[in-house]
Amino acid sequence: METIFSQWKFNLGASLLFILLITFYFYLTKGKLKMGAAFYFFGCFLMLVLSLSPLHFIGMHYLLSAYMVMHILLLLICGPFILMGIPKETPNTSIKKTSVFFFNYPWMGWLAGIGLMWFWHIPKIFDAAFPKSQSLFGFYPLAFLHMLTLLLAGIFFAWPILGPHKELRAHPLVGLVYLASACVGCSILGLFLTFAPPTLYHHYFMADTFGFASTIKHNWGIDRAMDQQMAGLMMWVPCCFIYLSGCMMLFFKYINAKEKPIVIENNKLERRYS
């Protein structure tokens, strides 16, 4: 018998994205594998697996909370992993340029991450981002765009913190503020989702094409209201927990770092983030 957990479905958009990302890597390095490539490929692979998995299926058709877990994983796990695998030295200077850009304007990364997350949760846009038919090999530009931008947002968001050029990362204490404020941004969104009326997103009220609705409702005990609350809380609490862990890591990195002997320069540095 088919259970909901055996719903591995082919996803053209995600597969295309996977191929694109791999091609991009080899384009960057002119066909060589560099240090940290494993991170990159792990990130891509995780993205692919996630979007073929039953989690994606449930998120697409039944549960907002599953969809939210997908989001968080894409944004906060896949993105940073891919970023960590981006090689530092490449034949062309685009990576270096990006690092310099985010060094000068770290808030752009913040805006990319938090802004996009907010954007895709505006109810109308949220509902529009779902594929309209169930055909396996169909290509849905908006759904593809959704995935691509989320992944890119994850990468750009993490750039000032984990970017490939260590000397062009934000100061750890700036990073702390960066992550803490991101936590606030995503808390507020989570708060809305948690306390908003459950009719917010129409998508999940559609017809039950696959016949799992009663399993979810009766065996799992999750109804629409609870689902949306779980989704909001997912974004609010565990998501923030990831940010806060990042904050703590940055802080300990800062406090345990060796002090530079030149005092004056040090003072200058501190003035920057005040």
Added chain:
Amino acid sequence: MMRLVIATEAILFISLMITYVYFDLSVGFTKQSINYLDIKSTGIFSVLLFSSSFTLVQAEKNYSEGKIKKLKIWLFATIVLGSVFLFGQAKEYFKLLNNHFNISLDVFSTNFFTLTGFHAFHVIIGLILLIIVFILTLAGDFDRPNSTALSSIGMYWHFVDIVWILVFTLVYVLPYLLK
């Protein structure tokens, strides 16, 4: 310091906006917003407020280059634009009050007046600060570019503008787009 002041003010506005959205989601403001509010005239006044940010940037630029005469002109322009925006707000308030749309009418009016009123209050504070700086400039206290007063006030003014972008989007534009 100004950044910290702005941070704490920002959280105040976030609280107010969250309240607005909370009631919006539970009661539904879209209909009232479209019925009562005049997006066109307020939109025009908003554009004036946004442009005051650019004039202030010009003022700051000229100040750092030591062009005091241009500084005075741009400062004056900023003050005028800010005042015109306030005038627009007042006009809208009067119109609403004449239509018996006052703060204690219902949940929407409560939230509308509180949110926009708090913003208008901040515009007034910004204007007072700008006028003080303008008078001091006329008195010759700002002849040399070594004071941070202008850039601090600038930061505040831009913040007030950004808040208005958010409030305007929330109260006027979104209901209009999503109706």
Added chain:
Amino acid sequence: METVNVPEPEESLPSTSISNDQGLLQWISTVDHKQIGILYLLMSVLFLLLGGVAALLIRVQLSVPNNNFLSPEMYNQLFTMHGTTMVFLVMTPAILGFSVYFVPLMIGANDLAFPRMNAFSLWIGLFGGMLLYFSFLAGGAPDAGWFNYAPLNQRAYSQSSGIDYYCIGLLLVGIGTVGTSINLIVTIIYYRAKGMSLRKLPVFVWMILINSFLIVAAFPPLNAALSMLLLDRQLQTHFFNNTSGGSPIVWQHLFWSFGHPEVYILILPSFGILSEVFQVYSRKPIFGYSFIVGSGIAIALLAFGVWVHHMFAVGLGLTVYSYFAASSMLIGVPTGVKVFNWLGTMWGGSLRFTTSMLFAMAFLVEFTIGGLSGVAFAIVPIDWQLTDSYFVVAHLHYVFVGGSLFGLMAGLFYWYPKMSGKMISEKLGKWFFWLFVIGFNMTFFIQHILGIKGMPRRVYTYPDLPGYTWMNMLSTIGGFLMSLSFLLLFYILHKSYKIGKPAGNDPWDAYTLEWTVSSPPKIRNFTELPPIYSYRAFRDLKENAKNNKHGK
């Protein structure tokens, strides 16, 4: 001695030129951070007396069942004023007093970054407090509890103007508090001595820095809520009025998204004070500096993610509760880390049991009790059973008094010689300590049991149920012991100031920069500073001197 120049504010400060002999006028017009610090502490004492009297009246009313000593209306006003006063007008000014006094001294600065704003913050805070108390004369004090739930705070249920004074008073107090916090942050970031990077900041200053950020972030929701409430009451708006579409829950969310961080705002400075006190009286640098600071940051960040646990009885849904139960328990972790840091500091140190150290050690016990009953509340079914009972009262007093106040007392006895220039009487101090600890535990420990037995809080009297009478009587006796101990404290402070032995610069053989200057410090704190190699600059200096002597 190798020295470093002290960063000096570039413009001259107003009124530092007024000499010390101008009496009261000088205190009123002062912008010196030390005098303002002392004024803050005096303000705290003033309101402590007022809030304490309210508490005693409450305890007298509750000492026997079916008592008619206070009317229910009066009782409501008194517990509201007691809570509000103690949180906003006693603890907060005491913390700010120690902060504005010692932060500049510990980082080698001569004043705060904005001395005039410092004075403004103090006076506006005091004005706010006065306004709150003026409500007694204006027809009745606020009477809806210190967290002032809607719809009780609406005009229909509270007709006197007390709650309007509550709104305006707390708005002003909030402005003052936020102003001082901004002042402290700017001071700590820009006015540190050369060479004192943030890695070499004393723990107390770190905690104040974190705390100030917390204040800047936590007060705006309160201000928003207070403004809305004022509009509700004055202009008949509909924010919290559930009969016309408003939502009382919004008040709870806004209030607790301030209120929970406020709990940490009151406790973090005490953590900082204790970290200094434990080091000095154990003759051993703090164990795990980076962990103690890091856990402070973790507490501050987590503080904003747990406020819903105050609302477990509202009916927001089990899903919500399970998440917040988990995150609330999580916050116990960094607090536990700190306790182990302090134990590790004492471990193997040569301890000196001064009054200050006794308070610090008692803190560990009392605060752990408060923490444990707090973790118990994070478990939702227990919360449902015990919420709004005397168990809550016991818990919050163990946290506020057993936690914050014990820390502040440790700080008072530690820093008194520096502030007054006189040694404090240790013998009387220990009397005070024991009297206070016994009185405190007698008052509040029994309330755990009363709560479990089901006595509700905020009800002006109770029937003669088995056990209720003697437990309440015991609690009242404890309350009187506590107030007696406070009278003794004021006597000690006064007497030590009059006839105490001169303290000298460094009576405790302490570690941080404030002990390098005279006691009390001159108007200009520093003319020269030792070089700064770590967060315990003064100790490094003394160790170096010792080593050089032995070397020669």
